[in-house]
Amino acid sequence: KRPSSHYAPLPPGPKKLPLIGNLLDMPTTFEWETYDRWCKELGSDIIHLEVAGTSIVVMNSAEVAEELLDQHSAIHSDRPRLVMVNELMGWNFSFGLMAYGDEWRAQRKLFQQEFHPQAAERFQPLEVRVTHQFLNRLLEDPKNYVHHIRHLAASTILGIAYGIDVQEDNDPYVDAAERALVSLGLGIAPGVFLVESIPALKYIPEWFPGAGFKRKAREWARYSTIMRELPYVAAKKEILQGTAQPSFTSYSLEKLAEGEEDVAEQEQRVQSTAATMYTGATDSTVSVLSTFILAMLAKPEALKRAQEEIDSVVQSGEFPRFSDQERLPYVTAIVKETMRWKNVTPLGIPHASTSEDLYRGYRIPAGSIMVPNIWAILHDENTYPEPHTFKPERFIGEDGKINPAVKDPDTALFGFGRRICPGRFMAFSSIWIAVASMLAVFDISKPVDENGNVIEPTFEYIPSMACVPAPFECALKPRSAQAEDMIRSMASEHS
Numbered sequence: 001k002r003p004s005s006h007y008a009p010l011p012p013g014p015k016k017l018p019l020i021g022n023l024l025d026m027p028t029t030f031e032w033e034t035y036d037r038w039c040k041e042l043g044s045d046i047i048h049l050e051v052a053g054t055s056i057v058v059m060n061s062a063e064v065a066e067e068l069l070d071q072h073s074a075i076h077s078d079r080p081r082l083v084m085v086n087e088l089m090g091w092n093f094s095f096g097l098m099a100y101g102d103e104w105r106a107q108r109k110l111f112q113q114e115f116h117p118q119a120a121e122r123f124q125p126l127e128v129r130v131t132h133q134f135l136n137r138l139l140e141d142p143k144n145y146v147h148h149i150r151h152l153a154a155s156t157i158l159g160i161a162y163g164i165d166v167q168e169d170n171d172p173y174v175d176a177a178e179r180a181l182v183s184l185g186l187g188i189a190p191g192v193f194l195v196e197s198i199p200a201l202k203y204i205p206e207w208f209p210g211a212g213f214k215r216k217a218r219e220w221a222r223y224s225t226i227m228r229e230l231p232y233v234a235a236k237k238e239i240l241q242g243t244a245q246p247s248f249t250s251y252s253l254e255k256l257a258e259g260e261e262d263v264a265e266q267e268q269r270v271q272s273t274a275a276t277m278y279t280g281a282t283d284s285t286v287s288v289l290s291t292f293i294l295a296m297l298a299k300p301e302a303l304k305r306a307q308e309e310i311d312s313v314v315q316s317g318e319f320p321r322f323s324d325q326e327r328l329p330y331v332t333a334i335v336k337e338t339m340r341w342k343n344v345t346p347l348g349i350p351h352a353s354t355s356e357d358l359y360r361g362y363r364i365p366a367g368s369i370m371v372p373n374i375w376a377i378l379h380d381e382n383t384y385p386e387p388h389t390f391k392p393e394r395f396i397g398e399d400g401k402i403n404p405a406v407k408d409p410d411t412a413l414f415g416f417g418r419r420i421c422p423g424r425f426m427a428f429s430s431i432w433i434a435v436a437s438m439l440a441v442f443d444i445s446k447p448v449d450e451n452g453n454v455i456e457p458t459f460e461y462i463p464s465m466a467c468v469p470a471p472f473e474c475a476l477k478p479r480s481a482q483a484e485d486m487i488r489s490m491a492s493e494h495s
């Protein structure tokens with residue numbers, strides 16, 4: 001008997017041409033805006049597209065994304081096939097891009113053991129230390145703030161993953177990871193490599209004309225191997241010598257020593273899971289903290305209000321602590337609004353369906369690529385009025401606290417279902433402490449040129465899987481001589 005979904009129609013979508021489907025309509029940049037427009041034109045928060053035989057479903061509301069990716073998660077938790085990255089460049093080691101199945105489950109479990117909210121608290125002292133060092137770099141060299149944010153993100157995650165202290169410049173572990181990350185970005189860019197649409201091409205030999213992609217893939221595969229092995233070997237050496245700082249790797253290897261599982265296999269998993277952390281954490285943190293600075297230029301009143309809040313809660317001469325979070329709701333609202341306003345991954349990471357589904361009377365074919373339009377969800381004017389304006393106060397209730405009636409952007413910005421970002425608790429806390437600490441000691445404003453004219457940022461974004469603001473200038477100045485002293489003395493205490 002045929003499944004009942006077999007005769008059901010596909011969700012609505014722009015008109016398809018024979019064979020190529022919607023290929024010619026597909027946007028190549030800011031896709032989330034085009035998808036949102038199509039959904040509005042078609043009056044549907046779920047649409048279907050087809051590109052040369054591949055079925056794509058765009059979910060344009062929280063309701064659809066939650067119903068399909070959370071409630072039907074047994075069907076829609078796979079990832080699309082990535083020939084270049086996974087099959088030729090070796091990234092299938094990483095559970096973030098891996099097909100749904102036992103290996104994914106095992107790595108995800110390892111990750112979550114150290115990253116659920118209580119476990120992630122163990123990393124807070126490290127987050128505080130690297131944040132204070134970051135403030136000192138901003139003080140010494142404010143123009144290079146993006147570089148310092150990247151260094152902060154790398155120090156946090158390499159500390160957490162391996163217990164490694166990152167060098168000021170030219171750190172070998174950061175360099176290895178960055179090189180791998182850049183090659184991942186190149187390999188995953190849609191529409192660049194023909195092998196993605198004709199997978200059989202992966203079997204042609206390297207010397208064959210047009211097989212340049214295979215030579216590239218081989219070189220890039222080397223980067224991903226180095227990224228995985230170099231810091232792991234260093235961490236393991238320290239662990240064996242008894243000189244290691246506690247980290248994901250040390251905690252996981254300790255557990256491994258106690259267990260009875262296949263040790264070699266499990267150790268490979270620890271190595272792969274640790275390497276996945278850098279990939280997930282760095283670009284996202286850089287995006288959020290750069291956007292935070294841009295937001296302070298867009299809305300100076302928010303900076304002032306947050307500083308007043310901090311001054312009334314945190315003792316003079318002290319930095320904000322994690323334990324102050326409850327009493328700093330406006331700072332928390334700034335963090336939430338920053339992540340909503342220009343969300344890092346407008347389309348998340350697509351899921352894929354392992355079997356056919358029937359939803360609202362529509363047929364969702366097996367193998368569909370499932371794209372949550374997170375940008376549209378976080379810019380829905382019914383949930384967030386004036387969605388394109390930076391307004392942290394939207395999250396504050398009449399009692400001055402975070403208003404539980406306003407939907408928390410966390411419910412969409414970290415993705416959905418079984419694939420939801422497993423780093424989200426640690427991501428939020430490391431970003432919160434960086435934002436609170438910057439607000440406590442720095443004024444952030446638009447810079448002025450030599451003729452006294454204010455330099456306006458463009459507020460443009462570079463579209464990508466993880467969006468970042470186009471480079472912009474800002475003036476970062478310590479709020480007072482006392483703030484400057486605090487930064488310097490804290491940095492020397494930590495060094």
Ligand code: HEM
Nearest residue numbers: 095096280281284344348349414415416419420421423427
């Ligand atoms: C503000 C910061 C971050 C944002 C906005 C973010 C967002 C996301 C999103 C949208 C996904 C896709 C979820 C899905 O498939 O539905 C994801 C997956 C993932 N994220 Fe994050 N993330 C952030 C920080 C981090 C951090 C700090 C880590 C590591 C410590 C991390 C590790 C991962 C991993 C490993 C996955 C893949 C999960 C899987 O496929 O099972 N992320 N993230």
